[in-house]
Amino acid sequence: MAQWGVTEAKVGSYRVVLVQAGILLACALTTLSVRADEPKPTPENTIHVQLAAPVPPQKFAKPPKFFISEVIDRSGNPQPMLVLKDRGGMFLDRLPTQITREAIEQSLKAADLLAADAASADLVLQIYVFHFGLAQGSGLDFFGKVEFSAMVKNPKTEESQQIQAVGTSIANAAMRKKNVQKNVQANVEGALEDAVRNLLRGTQLREAVATLMKNNPSAPAAAPGGGMAFAHGEGSSGRNFKSRFQER
Secondary structure (H helix, E strand, O other): OHHHHHHHHHHHHHHHHHHHHHHHHHHHHHHHHHHHHOOOOOHHHEEOOOOOOOOOOOOEOOOOOEEEEEEEEOOOOOOOOEEEOOOOOEEEOOOHHHHHHHHHHHHHHHOOOEOOOOOOOOEEEEEEEEEEEEEOOOOOOEEEEEEEEEEEEOOOOOOEEEEEEEEEEEEOOOOOHHHHHHHHHHHHHHHHHHHHHHHHHOHHHHHHHHHHOOOOOOOOOEOOOOOOOOOOOOOOOOOOEEEEOOOO
16 A cells, blocks of 8 residues: 555656646747747848938037937837837837937038037037837827937036937828838838937027036027927928927
């Protein structure tokens, strides 16, 4: 009887081991299946996002020179280049931090407000990107959103101020994949343009420049009538989207 009890205990332990092994195998197969379903970037599902044209900054009587020191991703997104997971996936061809830097630098350079380096800059910008891509919308609308903040610092006085910039854009709904890709690109580009305009033409930058440069002998001031701009839905590029934008 004692021997029978030992044998029964061994069989029971084997069953437990088999059940545990089965659970582990199921988890492994599920993980592999999920990974297989994850979209991967290809030339066909990758979009190139950029400004159609530089965003004109507000006018300053004595324009300062800006320099972007860093652009840091604060979105917490483990796949920052994945814009859309459905329909086989849609990816950016560059990191959002790189696209954001290029857009701001392009606009500053076109207005001759970009310094060659930090040493020659009047004000240094450190950009934090919180959102870049699509946000939750309603129905079949694609809701593009770009959000970042900028720490504006006077390297001579070490004083700094933080300003916010948000841009949004909604393109028309589309069912075909090619049209979806086109609309998603238009959304993200429209949101990027709005956010850069919000940064460079908003009152927050004007007030930051006035505060940080007030002790400088050649302190710049916003020129009359050059501080704000009204954002039009279609924009100069003629893209088919409606933008929602509010300057600060």
